[in-house]
Amino acid sequence: MPARIIKSGTTMDFPGRFIVLLVTAAVFAPGESVYPIGNVFKPEATPAESIYNVSLLMLAICAAIFLVVGGLLLFTIVRFRRHKMDNSREPAQIYGSNRIEIAWTVIPVLIVIVLSMATARAVVEVQNKRMPPDALKATVVGHQWWWEIRYPELGIVTADELHVPQSTLAKPAHTFLKLQSADVAHSFWVPQLSGKVDLIPGITNSMWLDPRRTGIYLGNCAEYCGTQHANMLIRVIVDSPADFEKWAASQKVNASSDPHLEAARAAFLSLNCINCHTVSGTAAAGTFGPDLSHVMSRTTLGAGVLPNTAENLRAWVRDPQAIKRGNLMPNMQLNSRELDQVVTYLASLK
């Protein structure tokens, strides 16, 4: 399949792949990568950190129980195994002891009480957060199999990449998300920033983020949503406040209309693309697919299936089904002249 070749850049033979695997195993959580590694235990925002804190208590308790009970079990099977020399007499027949039963009922009850309190506290911390008046508001709408992202107050519409400002001690910045779905249930999960919240049709859910470090945080749709559930990746891009302003400013303006590309634009607008896609400032106002006004400002195509390069863009427009099988964009059967023009035009939408 061509998808694989374009996606990984190089095709690896089996030994090559195996060596990469060994290296990954050796360095379990390496730092930077094209696909940054998510990790529940490396929180970078307050919700994920609240979860992390209660998780540490929980892990400590569970580890202690495991050591005690597992140790007892091990001791019992070693100590009380039948020896070859044993006589055939049965061991003492013990039927039980109320005192012991009470002890091993009461201790777990106490543990449950402690863990319940910590849990309740973390739930409240994450779920009952009041929205500060200066919070950035964004709406994320799940689609089969991509993310529509809107900033209603900024007038920005984009897809698959959620830009949020970095939060610092000096200047805390919160982003509050409204989560909705256009079709089936999806789930928004970027492990280093927060736990999952589902996107369910007919319901508006919410979550919030205040990431402290700039960078790209990768996540997946975490609720099975049909054929291409696997290729529904979400990137949260945390910008410094200045970079965020710059990005927002570049997204607010209408799509570029380079006078040199008049013919290409006309070709694009004459094709069926406009039934599903929007390009601001033009007649293209479809809402079924991702907004293309600034498509080249995004790092990937097809919700993370390919890096966004001119070459990949061409492959995608030519036959999206060959790259992300079953996705809802049909093969438009463009001839090569149309394809050239559409790709030329799209590549200009920075």
Added chain:
Amino acid sequence: MAATTHIPVGLPETEALSLPSKLHDWLVTVDHKRLGILYIGTALFFFAVAGVLAALMRWQLAYPNSTFLPPEVFNRLFTMHGTTMVFLVGMPFFAGLANYLTPLMIGSRDMAFPRLNAFGYWIFLMGGLLLYFSYIAGEGLAGHGTAPDVGWFAYAPLTERAFSRGTSTDYWILSIILTGIGTTASAINVVATVISMRCKGMTLGRMPLFVWLMLVVSSMVLFILPPLTAGQIMLLLDRYLGAHFFDTQAGGSAVLWQHFFWLFGHPEVYVLMLPGFACASEIIPVFSRKPMFGRAAMIGATIGIGMLSSGVWAHHMFAVGMTTSSNIYFAVASMAVGIPTGIKIFNWLGTMYGGKIRFDTPMLFCIGFLFQFLIAGLTGVMLAVAPFDWQVTDSYFVVAHFHYVLLGGLMFTLFGSLYYWFPKATGKMLNETLGKWHFWLLVIGFHLTFDTLHFAGILGMPRRIYTYAPGRGWEALNLIASIGVIFQAAGVACLVWNIVRTLRKGEPAGNDPWDAWTLEWATTSPPPEYNFAVLPEVRSSRPLWDLKHPEDPDWRYE
């Protein structure tokens, strides 16, 4: 009445039948033992099928960007694997054990309703075949020959006609309704049998723990299957008669389906698991040579699990956006289930403590179960911590957790029970060496596969993805997990070979090969059709102990 227990032995069967009449006998049988064997044989067959599906999925996921399977095929595989394991392996295995053993253990000649019993089996089998018939006749987005691809809990509105065209989802719905009818029939039968068919002297207090647990499970089944069946019928109405229960495009509720499903689905986990506990509660005492420690506490804990487990379903839904108080309630209630479950583990431990433990294959599987179920229980407590659940729900952590419960816990005890009661059912001993190979290969494979998958979940790998890009820290873990499958498959192959070999030329077992204490070991192996020539009378919960130790019988202490 005399002080000793009367346990007469059955008469040997002498008739030799031709093959067609043998088959005919199996088709028309209403004998609880034959139906039990049919149930267990069918469950083992579907277990093998589901195992092949799982192996294909692990092959696909062994390395990133794999193109071994296209996405729609992969999605069908995990839907069929999950549905098969829950409805066509776990449930019939339970029904089979309950059918085979309950009458023998309570000293009766058959189940209360033998014909209902046969009806239950055949309708269950039809349900199972119907599910797989979809691979030939189902029609879906990808044309003909389409099995269901909506996941085993089939969240709305993915199952509505707008998103799931064709008939594959209908095969799924109808198959589950049919197997549900079979399970209900079997559950009614177990309850009626336990209540009304116990032999003289078999009070509820003296009933073997196995029978107690089957009674609790069967009662639970009667309460939890109706929401599932109702949900399935509502879904059918949505799909064919324009109802809008779950159709969100017409004001239906997606979350309503989740409530219906998990109202069944969570107690179902315990319905699957309690038969495992039931087997362990018979096997561990016999191989430790001690009575069950804290019998009354075990029964109480079982009933406690049964009741508590019906009030915790929404812990599968922490991420759907419930209120703070609902999340906290369901978190605390779910943790509370850990208390009676812990009591059970402690009591098994108490039984082994001070015993003389024999490490025959049934006991090995039970010890494996204890270790693995301890871990499964602890990851279960972790998942009850709602905030942690927000992170790892629908990730490979959850996949690893419930495979620890259902494979490391349930299947281990079921394998143990197979080695334990196979001699009773066939009169022949399974080979111990092969049994130990089965056990150790399965242990190695199981841990290679499922220990690693916990970490994949921690590193952000969601479940049900047909492929993943390299560089996210998942490659090594997935490769190791897939290698584990080879060991697991080799282990199961040992079991199959062991069964085939033993049926052809196994060593005779005798009536009571394990020196056990419950009534099924008092009759011949295999038992005659009428079980006992004269119905026994018991005076304690270990009638055969009383018989073997007239100087120190149990009834003196009860």
